[in-house]
Amino acid sequence: MNLILLHQEDFIGSRRVRLQGRRCNHAREVLNASNGRILQVGLLDGKTGSGTIVSVNEQSIDLDVLLEEEPPNPLPLTMILALPRPKVFKRVLQGLTAMGVKRIILLNSWRVDKSYWQSPALEPPAIREQLILGLEQSRDTILPSVERQPRFKPFVEDTLPTIAAGTCALVAHPLAGRPCPADITLPVTLAIGPEGGFTAYEIEKMTAAGLTPIHLGQRPLRVETAVPALIGRLLSPT
Amino acid sequence: MNLILLHQEDFIGSRRVRLQGRRCNHAREVLNASNGRILQVGLLDGKTGSGTIVSVNEQSIDLDVLLEEEPPNPLPLTMILALPRPKVFKRVLQGLTAMGVKRIILLNSWRVDKSYWQSPALEPPAIREQLILGLEQSRDTILPSVERQPRFKPFVEDTLPTIAAGTCALVAHPLAGRPCPADITLPVTLAIGPEGGFTAYEIEKMTAAGLTPIHLGQRPLRVETAVPALIGRLLSPT
Numbered sequence: 356m357n358l359i360l361l362h363q364e365d366f367i368g369s370r371r372v373r374l375q376g377r378r379c380n381h382a383r384e385v386l387n388a389s390n391g392r393i394l395q396v397g398l399l400d401g402k403t404g405s406g407t408i409v410s411v412n413e414q415s416i417d418l419d420v421l422l423e424e425e426p427p428n429p430l431p432l433t434m435i436l437a438l439p440r441p442k443v444f445k446r447v448l449q450g451l452t453a454m455g456v457k458r459i460i461l462l463n464s465w466r467v468d469k470s471y472w473q474s475p476a477l478e479p480p481a482i483r484e485q486l487i488l489g490l491e492q493s494r495d496t497i498l499p500s501v502e503r504q505p506r507f508k509p510f511v512e513d514t515l516p517t518i519a520a521g522t523c524a525l526v527a528h529p530l531a532g533r534p535c536p537a538d539i540t541l542p543v544t545l546a547i548g549p550e551g552g553f554t555a556y557e558i559e560k561m562t563a564a565g566l567t568p569i570h571l572g573q574r575p576l577r578v579e580t581a582v583p584a585l586i587g588r589l590l591s592p593t
Numbered sequence: 594m595n596l597i598l599l600h601q602e603d604f605i606g607s608r609r610v611r612l613q614g615r616r617c618n619h620a621r622e623v624l625n626a627s628n629g630r631i632l633q634v635g636l637l638d639g640k641t642g643s644g645t646i647v648s649v650n651e652q653s654i655d656l657d658v659l660l661e662e663e664p665p666n667p668l669p670l671t672m673i674l675a676l677p678r679p680k681v682f683k684r685v686l687q688g689l690t691a692m693g694v695k696r697i698i699l700l701n702s703w704r705v706d707k708s709y710w711q712s713p714a715l716e717p718p719a720i721r722e723q724l725i726l727g728l729e730q731s732r733d734t735i736l737p738s739v740e741r742q743p744r745f746k747p748f749v750e751d752t753l754p755t756i757a758a759g760t761c762a763l764v765a766h767p768l769a770g771r772p773c774p775a776d777i778t779l780p781v782t783l784a785i786g787p788e789g790g791f792t793a794y795e796i797e798k799m800t801a802a803g804l805t806p807i808h809l810g811q812r813p814l815r816v817e818t819a820v821p822a823l824i825g826r827l828l829s830p831t
Contacts, residue, residue, distance in 0.1 A: 357813050427810070427812050453814055454812065454814065454818065492813065492814070492815060493812035493813060493814065494813065495812065535825075535830055537775040537829070571825065572665070572830035572831050573665050573732075574665050574691060574693060574730075574731035574733065575595050575732065576692065576730070576731065577688070577691065577730060579684075579817070580688045580692065581821075582821075583818045583819075583821040583822040583825065584821040584825025585825060586822060586825075587773075587809065587822025587825045588826045591772060592772040592808060592810035593810050
């Protein structure tokens, strides 16, 4: 937790905030909360700044906050992710959020196990928990959107061409295409398949929608490795 | 498991291999082992190829193997990693192996919790387990070396300059240096700090040893995200 995320309902005065529960415990146990100490804070979907501790007790911590800075720049990348298995999904979602991705589309694919779509990890509160953890890690405040597209064909035929238009639109595929380029200056649309990859039919449909197949070498990588490797490569640090 | 790793002691004839235990179960349960089916195999620290199933029973599977292909190219990168907490360490070790890193140096640092050095995850059999999983993932056969350097100063003063010499030698540091370059043509030496980063003193010592501080943007990332992002960026796919 490199930043304490505040919600509108935490405010008990125009600049006064009361933390309880998880954030209060973290401030006390990890950040050694005591009066006068300054913590990094940010308002969910708003600005970031500092919070000076003005009181500490067993149940809560009060802060005097000043929110004047912009959150870090979003990453100009739309991520289209074949739904991974739930445990991996949580970590990948948190990592994507920490890297600054603001639009995440969960896509079905032939090799996505149907049961994954019923996982509790896909419930909105479970998704939100991972997004919050990612924002806290990277000192960001802007929640990404997470969309479900459980039907491959209509999404790829009807929606994907519009998303891909005007962007550098790529689909990662270990067995085809050219090496992944680096430092793209356009916004990026990036699709990553399930363990085992997209099928030839799926790659054909995505190519027809405007995506170019690219690879990261001959080694099949796990999605949690491939995602940051591709993003780190495609976009230069800001 | 995209490749079944064979050991010399699996051979019961010049080309005949008997699988038992974990690999046998995987072949039966995930790969639907049956006579005549061809599996991807590789000999640990040797060549890769195919294994044709010639018999299947409850306890074992016999293969007729042909090993004529070279494993994928190693990644020309030496990874110097401030020892992460054990759970993260396991995943990072597996990911580094899958990406093709062949030399991994675990380094102490001010912000590395001393207890991490006593973790069972650092026992040689536990390390080997993660390396094998990484090789199986990326169809590789060549085990990386994993060294421990629990004393920062003597390593950085006496050993690091020799490792860095003739390479593009970098230390990732969120708060200093220039943006991480892409597509390095030299071999790379890459140091990554603990959660919270290297201290100013440590960065100074590493700079004196020949490393250049670089960053991936203003967002602090978890080590499991930063490692593949930096590697994916620094080296072009082969």
